Amino acid sequence: MHNFSLIETRGDAGKAVSMLLARLLEQNMVQAVIVPAAVPPSVLPMTRLLNNPADLDQTSPLAPVAGVSAATQAAKISRGPQEIKIAAVLRPCEIRALVELHKLNQAQLDNLLVIGLECPGRLENQDYIDLQDQNQDLDQRFYRDEDLQSRIAITCRSCIDFLPENAHLNICVLGLDLDQQAGIAWDEGPGADAARALELKPGQEPGERGRAVDSLRSQRESAREEVMSRSRETISSSSGLQSMIAHCLGCFNCQRACPVCFCRECVCSREAFEQNLEMLHTRAGRTGGIRLPAGMTMFHLTRLAHMAHACVGCGQCSSVCPIHIPVADIFRTVAAATQKELDYKAGRSPEEPIPHLNFSTEGDQ
Amino acid sequence: MNTGISRPEEAGTDNSRHKELDVLALVCNWCTYTAADLAGVTRLHYPAQVRLIRFMCTGMIDMRYILSCFLDGADGVFIGGCHPGDCHYLTGNLKARVRIKGIRPVLESVGIPPQRLRLEWIGASEGKKLQEDLTSFARVIEQLGPSDYKGMNLV
Known part of the structure; x- marks a missing residue:
């Protein structure tokens, strides 16, 4: 200015x-x-x-x-x-x-x-x-x-x-x-x-x-480095990630409070993705019982996959979590990696195209 | 009865080591799946731990499908689509490409090495390439071993 x-x-x-x-x-x-x-x-x-x-x-x-x-x-x-x-x-x-x-x-x-x-x-x-x-x-x-x-x-x-x-x-x-x-x-x-x-x-x-x-x-910056390296370390294994989200109640508050999660109906609450008894039955036999509501790991990873490029780091997801899961720490950590990979920063400029909407025939896989 | 078709084991692929490993190949109906047909007609074999799932276009492969594969115990996910410019629906393969680019850092962050996900362009006439790509991918997965998420009781 x-x-x-x-x-x-x-x-x-x-x-x-x-x-x-x-x-x-x-x-x-x-x-x-x-x-x-x-x-x-x-x-x-x-x-x-x-x-x-x-x-x-x-x-x-x-x-x-x-x-x-x-x-x-x-x-x-x-x-x-x-x-x-x-x-x-x-x-x-x-x-x-x-x-x-x-x-x-x-x-x-x-x-x-x-x-x-x-x-x-x-x-x-x-x-x-x-x-x-x-x-x-x-x-x-x-x-x-x-x-x-x-x-x-x-x-x-x-x-x-x-x-x-x-x-x-x-x-x-x-x-x-x-x-x-x-x-x-x-x-x-x-x-x-x-x-x-x-x-x-x-x-x-x-x-x-x-x-x-x-x-x-x-x-x-030093506080951020500390938080990020801690959550990077924790979520980098399946058991670590599980330990962080194990208490998830499935309330979807984090998704509703997220300002960039804009879909009127989240794909995670669509009937097509609902796990019916038949699916749960098969899985329960395989893993020794299944916690209900099921699919919370899937829910959090889906939100990460869909929205990490757009995460603006406001922390509302952590603020609304009734069970105090550090959702924003996980999100910011993954978002930093995703936005770096896509050479994109959420909210940096209204002119910068969203990478997922930018198709070009150039380049390889 | 000798049908003249050699089974994969006899063709020199050692399947015993692959037994517990699962590779899912999500393939486009118009190119890679047709290439798989061609490979079959030409009697080319691909590793037995690979299961093909046919999609109408790689552009309909939401990131959720990829996550679902890994969380349900897949050790590798292979995606086969049309060469850029050849998509039956014009830009589906390009959508797939940018989604895969976007999901790689997410997978890597949660302990799924990006090598477990591969995208290849395989045209309908490239049955040979399908065989080579699937074989080399299966070898990579074999070296990486079972995925960290295999058999996990996830919430």
Whole structure:
């Protein structure tokens, strides 16, 4: 991002960003906004669609939580009438998922003004609800309290893609004192138009930002290497893989929470693949009984085979697992190998074709 | 009765060592399966642990079928399709190729060496090539031994 501007926060960065969003509506740059907001009595911010500038003061754009991945909702509403422009406040992983969904014809990017949030990580939903009870100003405090930051979701702790890519405007929080100032960054195009409407004046980017980003990245990279090498080691044998997924309940939560798993009906829940008594009977005789529901190894490997190229590393699959299987660790490990082999990175660019949809008669087997 | 057809054992293939190994060959109806017919008519033998499964096109071989083979105890999976440009349905074989490229790292990550999966283009007239490819693949599988997933009681 070439242009950078600081905005005054006066002790509440979330409110300052909300006011910018309200101004986008007032200026008619967009006709609707989707942004995290809790609807009382809930304290958990979830994606909310708003179109009245006066309502924006109830939103929490910087809340360190993502109830579900907002990419699914953003993709759904982006397919609507193209004359309604929508500003969407999204985390980096949600933008990557949105880009993947766009390539799968599940999302339109033309009518979206994507506002990316620099993401130090998200708290698990239950942790957020519990911490909200103890801290009224949790959203603001999270950004200065290292103790709170250390409680982020397990997948986020080893995420190295915490800077938003492919957004029109970025909300910058790293290396800034959010009690005083937050940053907005933008490039030419729709981002610059929005910045003009918001009367943002390009200024100097504080030097601490670069240092904060580098230090977070190096910390995350070593965490990632540790997680990846551990799960690489474990899943590399049939017994290791079994030990990781042995407790799978077959709830399919991981598949439903996955923002890039877009099929309306998963092949794994199709009748054609259901294991009938006859098949189970044969197998049970061979293996000394069979656990029901059966076919969980097949389910996880199918999801890996079908979706590893598109994994954006959001960690929602691990977050929703009722039995705490580190689904995201397995997925990210296999995804890293798959995406390297296919010379592809999920969510890197809307123009990069999905390898599975790119046929050429060139090359050999 | 002497039919004049020599059984595989007599043809010099040592099948005793292959006994517990299973190789599944998922083959296209229009090319490799026809090549297998030709091989049969020409009395060419391929290793006895190979079982052919006919598909209408390699493009219909979902990654799930390949996984299913391995999880149900196959030691090797061979896929035979039409040469690029010859697909009866235009691009089915190219779809198969990119899927196989994509599934290899997944298999490797979970302890199934990529050599256990092979894709070959075998035209309808290449009965000889079918024999050679299946034989060399069976030899590779024999060297690798039984798969890590063979006989596992998987959840």
